[in-house]
Amino acid sequence: MTPGARVAAAIGILDDWLAGAPIEKLLTTWGRQNRFAGSGDRAAIRDLVFDALRCRRSCAALGGAETGRGLMLGLLRASGQDLDAVFSGAGHAPPPLTEAERASPRRVADLPEEIACDCPDALAEVLRDSLGNDFRPVMEALRHRAPVFLRVNTHRTSLAAAAAALAEEGIATRPHPLSPTALEVTENARRVQRSRAYMEGLVELQDAASQAVADLMPIPPEGRVLDYCAGGGGKTLALAGRAKARFHAFDAAPERMRDLPERATRAGVGVRRMTRADLEGGPPFDLVLCDVPCSGSGAWRRSPEAKWRTSPDDLARLTATQDAILSSAAKLVAPGGALGYATCSLIAVENRARVAAFLGREPGWHMIDERRLTPLDGGDGFYAAVLRRT
Ligand SMILES: C[S@@+](CC[C@H](N)C(=O)[O-])C[C@H]1O[C@@H](n2cnc3c(N)ncnc32)[C@H](O)[C@@H]1O
Secondary structure (H helix, E strand, C coil): CCHHHHHHHHHHHHHHHHCCCCHHHHHHHHHHHCCCCCHHHHHHHHHHHHHHHHCHHHHHHHHCCCCHHHHHHHHHHHCCCCHHHHCCCCCCCCCCCCHHHHCCCCCHHHCCHHHHCCCCHHHHHHHHHHHHHHHHHHHHHCCCCCCEEEEECCCCCCHHHHHHHHHHCCCEEEECCCCCCEEEEEECHHHHHHCHHHHCCCEEECCHHHHHHHHHCCCCCCCEEEECCCCCCHHHHHHHHHCCCEEEECCCCHHHHCCHHHHHHHHCCCEEECCHHHHHHCCCEEEEEEECCCCCHHHCCCCCHHHHHCCHHHHHHHHHHHHHHHHHHHCCEEEEEEEEEEECCCCHHHCHHHHHHHHHHCCCEEEEEEEEECHHHCCCCEEEEEEEEC
């Protein structure tokens, strides 16, 4: 496909997204309906779409309209590309620029602050309150692609040996200060999932801040550990890779854990999936981690759709769920045991405020550790706290 044809495809997908369709579904449908497009074309179109979504407000302002065409025009204008070469009208390329489009603003720096930093209107106030002086730099960081990180399975290998195995396959990495198990991929990230190191379980794809959250959890040697919101098991495996203990995983939507046994086998660790009945009848745990559902605002670089589709009502529903999860999970912790709370959110009401509310309503707990990370630390934004039962 020509660059113009790729842009035309991205315009169509963005128009459907603006009409309310979910982005992953649109990209999959486009791939199915355009089987002539190779993997390079599909990846390039995906990049264009995600780049425009991250910067929706500024792209629309620079493109003169909040349409697929306006967003792509704004995106290409912001990166200084030759618009007439892409919007040529030749072949499958989009039609040439109109006079009005030529007259749109040219530089992101000339736009008002909240538009220039692509802050969603609906959450602007809570983001400003939560981030304080970091508001502008964090929102700016969220306008760009996230780095690719790997977690080295230190159960199987060392950081240096994993980096050497990846380098043999042309994948360049470097250690990252957020976690002793983290490698940042600096070249050929798209090769990772086909690499021997990945397939043999030496490394997993996992954000470095997510690894830092697992690092904060006090794993009792030989004790019983429960990942209470296990999902695909990213945190479960990060915990199990770190220490010898008996690891268990639970999720209110058990189907989310379906790949966990295969991933655990690849990593060479044991994880037992639990049902609600197992939890109700079983002995307590020495550590229970609640990696709760949240706005995902710390991960908006990877999932930019959520940046524009999360409302204050969604936040209210999420905080109620977070409170309920903390209260249920606390009942599963043994005396003297620990309760971990984690979100990939930058919004204070989902973070420290939830822990404070829990400590206010449940006697016999105190906080022993806490960490707040933003994309300025290099990885996704995360919040984690560890509470001890007295
Ligand atoms: C942020 S995701 C977990 C991600 C996962 N820990 C990881 O690292 O890959 C939150 C998970 O909580 C689960 N969940 C939602 N409500 C729950 C509840 N009341 N009890 C337990 N899990 C719940 C969701 O199904 C979802 O899989």
